Amino acid sequence: MKIIVLVKQVPDTAEERRLDPVSGRLDRDATDCVADEINERALEVALRCKDADKKTEVVVLTMGPADANQALRKALSMGADSALHVVDDGLEGADIARTAVVLAAAAKQAGFDLLLAGNESTDGRGGVVPAMIAEHLGLPLLPSLNSVKVEEASVAGEVGIENGALDVRASLPALISVTERVAEARFPNFKGIMTAKRKPLVKLSLGDLGLDVAAPATSVLATSESPARTAGKKVYDDGTAGVELADFLAAGRLI
DSSP: OEEEEEOOEEEOTTSOOOBOTTTOSBOTTSSOEEEOHHHHHHHHHHHHHHHHOTTOEEEEEEESOGGGHHHHHHHHHHTOSEEEEEOOGGGTTOOHHHHHHHHHHHHHHHOOSEEEEESSOTTTOOOOHHHHHHHHHTOOEEEEEEEEEEOSSEEEEEEEETTEEEEEEEESSEEEEEOTTSOOOOOOOHHHHHHHTTSOEEEEOTTTTTOOTTOOOOOOOOOOOOOOOOOOOOOOOSSOHHHHHHHHHHHTTOO
């Protein structure tokens, strides 16, 4: 079985993220960039399949600037067999529609039995790219799975719904996305870090995928910064603090 896992390099969620005031796009130079944790959890699902069946091949795929290979190298050190990196100047400022087209083309060219993704990235949080890729490839989609069971010809899992959970299943090939509940990602060990340097990492351009380099990109018309947070009001209990708190909650229509 061949499993492709979509990974993404994102600004560190522990730091404040900013928009570039000129382009309106995320300023990726303002913070350190890291591999998105939700994709590492998706990779863990694939690696557990590989642990159970050594014939399983795990490939990681990303689209991004040159330094996005850092996320791929980490995935290789965790246990992935090879990596694909779609990098092209024509992808600067690509929106989710363009991203879905490119990732679908790269996955189709590589070939796979199962395509794995996180349910949403921590930078954009659109949560629609997996569904868009599935549409482009004509694949069944099992979205936002909290658990996954991969079999020889099918994949199944549990998805949370408003009043409980739903068991879902699809025949392979298929695309699934997973939530943070699915698995705790493993840490790369020393052997994995050393062997990652020798694993294949192939760069692909838009031309390699047969895609139009000059496709239009989305333009951001305006941006605005969030207002600065104002200092809160301190209430000192002189015997009337309870009343003041109740008045405050009532004024904000919180009670």
